[in-house]
Amino acid sequence: MSVDQPLYRLEDRPGPLASLLAAVQHVLASFVGIIAPSLIVGSALGLDQYMSYLISMALFVSGVATWVQSQRLGPLGSGLLSVQGTSFSFVAALIAAGETARAGGASDEAVIATLLGVCAVGSFIEIALGGMLHRLKRIVTPTVTGVVVTLIGLSLVKVGVTDMAGGVGAEDFGSLANLGLAALVIVVVLACQMSRHTWLRIGSVFFGLVTGCLVAALTGQFEGRPEALEWFALPQPLRFGIGFDWTAFVPVAFIFLVTAIETVGDLTGTSRASGEPVSGPVYQRRIRGGVLADGVNSLLAALFNTFPNTTFSQNTGVVQLTGVASRHVGRYVAVILLLLGLIPALGTLLQFIPRPVLGAATTLMFGLIAVSGIRILSDQAMTRKTIMTIAVSVGMGLGVQLVPEALAGLPETAARIFSSPITTGGLTAILCTLLLPSSTGDAKEPADTTENATTPHQSS
Template identity: 45%
Template structure:
């Protein structure tokens, strides 16, 4: 790989990185993804009345995410993408998990019955990405740059909505959108941008950590940061299927369908990761990474179910961190995995990070999520867009952003449809796939493809 190609990276994909900068880089990934990992179990637990088990759900979510992230970066026996692919609890399963839990409660089930059923179903549903990973080559027509780029851009746009809500103080905040909240987020964002533009590699490496630290100091000075202790439990020993194992086919079907949809999001995230890490996205090596990444997704979901955590997926947040810090070394992924595992088995550490003020996190993640959108656009525009491509991208963005902006659009559809296509990425991605399959290729494109095939044949 040329020096020019690597110029924006401080550490390339296969470059070893010293422990100290590796730790700082890993910590920034953890800070970017921490809220995303612990929020789904908080929402599901609160809705289903699992308050007693909430600390367990949070700890096991962090532990499962750490194991999955370590697998993804290590790529042992073809398992994993061999990149910094941070695993985290998926938001896509919120609707089906809550619906399944409510059904169990309606049958007279206890909180433990609810979790035994949900984790049993999730364990079996994890077979979906594992099986699909074996058929990546035949499915390559679906995973075109137009489709994957649209999906990753829509994921980034959805994440920006989360970032803005946090920046304003959180949806439940009484002072939502106050000038103090806006100021804290803006100050954090400005610090990260300035540090990430610095020529000094240490400043760039630690831009997110330093920016968040400065934001926390500012929050404490204005009375927005109150440290409330670390809890009573210092160590949490994991157990396999701690609530037992139950299964119901009626609950399984929607969970399996959501697992199928999540594969499309994972492909978008992995494609963006390859692009940002300066890896090809159109050859057999790329498809091998996709195969390993989706396989690791499935295995990680199985591990999560066994530990008592909800399904995991590849996060898009870390793509923004890679772009900001210039560190693509896959060995950082192992550090991320170890940190998350420690946060899972030693709850006080995670509790400290969880208390970072939301406006500070919102300002910090705005930078990263914006980079995710930019990565998606870069994938879409790597080749000149034809009229057909413009139509596919336009409708994918139209439908995706439409259901995100007006959720009531799907209000009168069956609940399973609303759950599957209620997010920008899944709805827009589905529209892009359908249009790509039914709209015929333009003649000039077909002719160019044939000419390039002839040229390759002559060169052989």
């Protein structure tokens, strides 16, 4: 078997134990990302009394959305093993919208209603994009998606390394104990990956996390204990009602445009990691269905009292690490997330995994995402236009992350939008693709990669 080929392809059906083991790793990789936006937005806006419910609904909707995305319902979904969760991209815009509503005297319930309302209306932008994505081939080229995938991975590495050191605000940040614990997890994952035993490779992240947690328990590195556990949360559609504000809607609407590009990048990376084509009609159908599902799932999220959903890039890293690309594993992931949403106590306990342990695993995954993007770019004909597009867009994307104060002269809303390396880098790549001429003597760069970029595995 080729190193690049997964152990289980898209339509393979691993046994229940293998499927459950792979699914647990997907949940562990995405759990913090799913609940973090609700925690951040809720804390910033003083919504403490509803925090537990918002987190539960984020997990519940992620379960439903993952089922739709991975199993493909009619035109909805990519049919890839792609996990959906609450999008980080909207956090700054939602906090700003909530602060505006709060300044106008809105209650907690009215603030949440406004946030959900603008998200519900904005979701129709991504739904529309999903229906017309095939007409945007000249804009969303493989070079653009490769740049976006690369920036997704590179921009997230900081999050993983911060957790490896102990997490933001940790008193022992950067201590040898934290770094040693993170290094142990990485060594275990790498050892499992290099093993010839299939089960060790499939469970590499899980075994790394378990080893890290056991060592943390023995050395006293677990922090905090849950004071009270809530055992059941019933989903209540439109519990807070629906509000709307045009000032809040404009930045949210723009981010829906950007997140559609991110989704194309995520799904392209997952398709490649799964041994599936990244060009041609099968690929295009999956991308359209994936973006459409992103929009519909974000609308569903607003109706069920949580924030917009999107495909999660870290799960591409899990597919690469475990070698399990079977979309049937998505059912297990969906059910686990649904249960976590209905039983908040389970999710609360998972929050106590030590940050260095989780950070070590996610850093590996984020690095693999960047590698996936680089591989997409390496498949392109390296014309001068392509080289300059990659150079400018990656430079601009990483630049705003490394030197955020460079945007200090922009209006506050614009600075918040363009502070995202994915937003700045992705939009720069699109502009270069549209505006830069093809130099004389350069081979004409197609809107799609060639059909032999990967070996197609024809399945929907």
